[in-house]
Amino acid sequence: MKLNDMKLHRIGVIGAGTIGTGVITNIVMSGLHAVVIDQSPEALARSKAQVLENARLAPLMSKTLPRVGRDELLQRMEHTTELSAAATCDFIVENVFEEWAVKKPLYEKLDRIVPAGVCLGPNTSCIPITQIAAVTKRPELVVGIHFMNPVHLIPTAEVIRGFHTSDYAVSVLLHLFGLLGKQAVMVEDGPGFVSNRISHIFMNEAVFVLQDGVADAASVDAIFRKCFGHKMGPLETADLIGLDTVMRSLDVLYQSFQDSKYRCCPLLRKLVQAGHLGRKTGKGFYEYPDLQAAAAEQKAQAVVAQASAATA
Amino acid sequence: MAIQENGSVKESLRRFIQHSVQLPQLADDEDLFATGIVNSLFAVQLVTFIEKTFGLEVDAEDLEIRNFRSLNAATAFVEKKTQYA
Numbered sequence: 001m002k003l004n005d006m007k008l009h010r011i012g013v014i015g016a017g018t019i020g021t022g023v024i025t026n027i028v029m030s031g032l033h034a035v036v037i038d039q040s041p042e043a044l045a046r047s048k049a050q051v052l053e054n055a056r057l058a059p060l061m062s063k064t065l066p067r068v069g070r071d072e073l074l075q076r077m078e079h080t081t082e083l084s085a086a087a088t089c090d091f092i093v094e095n096v097f098e099e100w101a102v103k104k105p106l107y108e109k110l111d112r113i114v115p116a117g118v119c120l121g122p123n124t125s126c127i128p129i130t131q132i133a134a135v136t137k138r139p140e141l142v143v144g145i146h147f148m149n150p151v152h153l154i155p156t157a158e159v160i161r162g163f164h165t166s167d168y169a170v171s172v173l174l175h176l177f178g179l180l181g182k183q184a185v186m187v188e189d190g191p192g193f194v195s196n197r198i199s200h201i202f203m204n205e206a207v208f209v210l211q212d213g214v215a216d217a218a219s220v221d222a223i224f225r226k227c228f229g230h231k232m233g234p235l236e237t238a239d240l241i242g243l244d245t246v247m248r249s250l251d252v253l254y255q256s257f258q259d260s261k262y263r264c265c266p267l268l269r270k271l272v273q274a275g276h277l278g279r280k281t282g283k284g285f286y287e288y289p290d291l292q293a294a295a296a297e298q299k300a301q302a303v304v305a306q307a308s309a310a311t312a
Numbered sequence: 313m314a315i316q317e318n319g320s321v322k323e324s325l326r327r328f329i330q331h332s333v334q335l336p337q338l339a340d341d342e343d344l345f346a347t348g349i350v351n352s353l354f355a356v357q358l359v360t361f362i363e364k365t366f367g368l369e370v371d372a373e374d375l376e377i378r379n380f381r382s383l384n385a386a387t388a389f390v391e392k393k394t395q396y397a
Contacts, residue, residue, distance in 0.1 A: 059375040060355050067372070150353065240353075289331070 008176050009033055012089030012114075014106070015096035016040075016047035016079075018242075018280075019123060022151025023093050025054040028076040029066055029152060030180050035089050036079045042301055044079040051077065054152055061153050086113050091176055093145065095123040098248050103127060104135055111136040119169050121145045125245070126192045126200075126252040129162035139164035143173045146195055149240065158195050159184040191256035192249070199237075200249050204265050206234035210285070211267040217285040235285040238268075239278035247272050321366070321394075322387045328361050329383060340383045355380055362386065368393050 011027050013020050016038040027034040028051065038044050055073055058065040068076075078085075083106075086092055092114055096102055103124070110120060119141045122132045133139035144160030151157075159173060170186070177184055187194050206220050215223075221233020238246050247269055253262040271277075271284065278284030281299075282292030322340075330338050332354060344354070358380050359370050368390070379389040 056372075057356050057359060057375065059372065060359065060377060060380075153353075287331075 008090050008172070008179060010035055010089045011176070012037060012086045012092040014038070014083075014086070014092065014094045014110075015123075016043045017095060017097075019147055019149060019151060020093075020095040021047045021050045022054070022149060022153075023095065023123070023147060024077060025051045025058075025152040026180050026182070028073050029055055029058065029068055031066075032076070032179060034077045035085050036077060037081070037083055037085055038079075039081055040305075041081060042305060044081070046298075048074075048077065048079060054150070058152065065152075083109055084113055086110055087115060089114065089118065091119055091121065091172065093121045093123055095147075098125055098127065098245060098252070100127060100131075103132060107132055107135045111138065117141070119143060119172050121173060123147055125196050126249045126256075128191055128256075129160045129165065129189045133162045133164055140166040141169045143169040144189070144193070145173065146193060148195075155181065156183045156185060158193055159186050160189055160193050161186060162189050192253050196249055197253065200246060200253060201261060203234045203238045203246055204250055204262075204268065207238070207265040207268045210235065211265055239284035239286055239288075241278070242280055243268060243277045243284050244272050321390050322383065324365060325362075325386050325390070326383055328358070328365075329386075332357060338383060342383070343381050345377060345381055358386065362390060366390050366394055 010033050012035045013024050013027070014037045016024070016036050020036070020038070024034045024036055024047065036044060036047060038047070052070055052073060055068055056070075059067060092110065094103075094106070094110070096106060103122070107120070107122075114120065116138070120136065120138070121143055122129060123145050124132065125146060129142060129144035130139075132144075133142035136142060139162065142162055143165050144162060146158035146160065148154045148157060157177070159170070159177075161170060174184060185194075191197065192200065209215060209220055210217060217235045221236050224230040224233040232240065247264050250262055250264040250268075254260075254264070275281060276283045279288055279291055280295060282288045282295040326338060329344070333344070355377060359375070362368060362380075363370055370393075374389070374393075378385060380386050
């Protein structure tokens with residue numbers, strides 16, 4: 001089938017977290033249709049509201065980003081907790097929790113549900129694409145995508161070719177990227193690919209510097225912003241990603257390479273254990289007073305949901 | 313009093329910006345975006361802060377970086393929208 005004839009319109013997005021929501025925003029602002037699948041109705045509702053907010057504020061970022069009305073955006077999204085909805089999709093982007101125990105059974109189920117010939121795009125930060133493809137019967141159609149946050153505003157993404165990924169699957173993904181206004185940097189498979197393998201050592205070492213009392217967080221980040229021209233320093237980047245996500249990625253890298261340079265800094269693990277995960281909890285290496293109310297509400301909602309489930 | 317209200321809008325914004333960018337000092341007319349002090353994500357955070365703190369809704373036509381480029385610009389924008397001036 002010629003790529004230009006291929007129907008790439010209904011894009012399945014599995015996982016409506018931060019990255020998933022950015023992917024959905026990109027999809028709907030580009031005129032495509034997002035089929036959003038998440039186990040949590042609360043996550044789906046939050047994601048829907050955030051997509052509308054992202055689109056509303058998009059003109060602030062760029063005059064070239066399209067202005068799409070709220071009603072039209074709502075028509076371009078459907079939300080469900082049923083994985084079976086993946087059967088209606090032309091391409092799948094998966095962004096669930098970065099844990100093999102979660103991803104493995106998900107891909108086994110997806111492989112049975114998604115029609116033959118449809119590509120699967122794991123949006124994973126460290127788990128190798130070849131490992132994911134191996135639990136499916138379509139490894140040649142599995143192509144890794146590593147989007148960067150905020151997805152709808154960053155025009156480039158890392159694209160990872162698994163061991164068996166075919167040129168066809170790469171072409172389909174690049175065609176989708178064309179529709180989304182994105183460019184790809186192609187890399188080969190390996191734990192952490194290029195971006196996270198290097199960036200996580202960078203962030204982790206920044207935490208060690210903090211732990212050793214060499215400088216405070218603001219000074220560490222200022223060195224990289226002001227001396228090197230980085231948009232964000234390593235510690236504020238970690239707060240943005242989520243300290244739990246950074247910690248888990250380091251653990252995956254450490255398990256994969258068995259190299260101590262990837263060992264997670266004790267201070268980072270301690271902050272995660274203390275519940276300080278960065279922006280998502282209103283506190284990480286920095287405090288975010290304007291985000292603390294939202295974080296508390298989310299926590300309260302999770303407690304209520306848990307209590308309801310327990311008494312049901 | 314108008315002057316106190318004016319002062320509190322500016323000071324509220326100053327605290328938010330200084331806390332967000334971890335700057336010990338912030339010039340009132342410093343262009344935050346031109347000098348690379350902040351990135352585009354910050355613009356979204358600033359708009360969200362303004363909407364929540366001052367009870368405004370920023371209209372589509374107001375979503376221009378020039379309205380939020382500096383402490384002075386953001387203060388003038390809030391004053392115009394809330395008629396504190």
